[in-house]
Amino acid sequence: MGANDIDPNTGTTPRFVSRGFTGRARRARSARLPPGQYDVGTGFPVLSAGPTPNTHLSRWDFTVQGQVDQVRHYSWAEFRSLPREDVEVDIHCVTSWSKFDTRWEGVSVDTLLGDVESEAEYALAFSDGGYTTNLPLADLTGGRAWVVDTYDGAPLRPEHGGPARLLVPHLYFWKSAKWVRGLVLGEVEELGFWERFGYHRYGDPWRQQRYAGD
């Protein structure tokens, strides 16, 4: 039953029934719930590795840098004046809660990248407080990722990543970096904060890519 005890056929630890465990009364599992996840309902848990940073909007900016033809900077006012989108999505946290139909508003990463010319294949998102997370650039483009500053019609609260966070709903939520301040584009993949601590480098909730090796 140790961590090394992996079933060679399935690549997972062996399954057995926990004596006397029935689990909470459950409705039919929604097809929108990835394996191993449960619906947190109206809750919205807060998880992060350090204190909630507090950046004044006058000092906030968003930068696209690294392997780019020219660095792009957006002040808060410039960011706010970009074309905005409403996004309604399900989100999936690696700690196994999912939340359906969350409503956000913000700027598509496609818009932020705009006319950036780059051969990069990877992006490292960085945040106030030193947090980073890595993603393939292709997962941030094509209408699949946003920098959002509004949740459920109100400014995003600091504990949920305000003033602005990344939103990449098709990956585990640790990829949706809170307090995001920019992206570093590069040709090689540089691991982010949790990824260096053994979490999966990609993090697909439908394939349960929680930890390195999953």
Added chain:
Amino acid sequence: MLSVTAETPTASRLRLAVHDWAGHDAGQHVDVRLTAPDGYTAQRSYSIASPPQAPHLDLVVERLEDGEVSGYLTEELRGGDLLELRGPIGGYFVWPATAAGPVQLIAGGSGVVPFLSMLGHHRATRSETQVRLLYSARSEADLIGTGELAGAGISTTVTLTRAAPPGWEGLRRRVDVTMLAEHTLAPERSPLVFVCGPTSFVETVAAGLLSLGHDQSRIKTERFGATGGP
């Protein structure tokens, strides 16, 4: 499962024998997975309470009202049962073996569990690092790990938030900035600070530490966020 014993009126200590255990760092956790006969599974994280030197693995689980996993672990599970777990997990909220300076631990409720492992590690290695613990619990009976909070170089302050026994002369209120200023290591000493407990506790303490002038990069937090909260 070797044994399940009552630790407090609402928490149980699970003692496990894990074969092939690769060892852990003080402060790491495991993921426990329960499986029902129909294949339904529930998975939650639990910090390791025992130090890396212990021959067994201890978890201390606080029973939450209507808690799906904590209820099972504290009320149904017994010695001899098998438990599926994965780990150790987490390389961030761990005992800083290389840290030169002093360490401040701040726990709310079951948030003390990873610190039990760190304090045990401190004793086992006869570490000379100065460690202070500020521990907030509801009452004296709710204190987890009472026999494990002391040691050479370790000083512990307990604050009781709901009920105190007759003659109690210690602190008896929730942790606030004043308490942090008076009962934790000063920011001038640049301690490495670990904060662990329910989300609201961690938020309050971390904000208080920042206002006292602690460097944000020296504060590590772990939130035992109940999944039902706002």
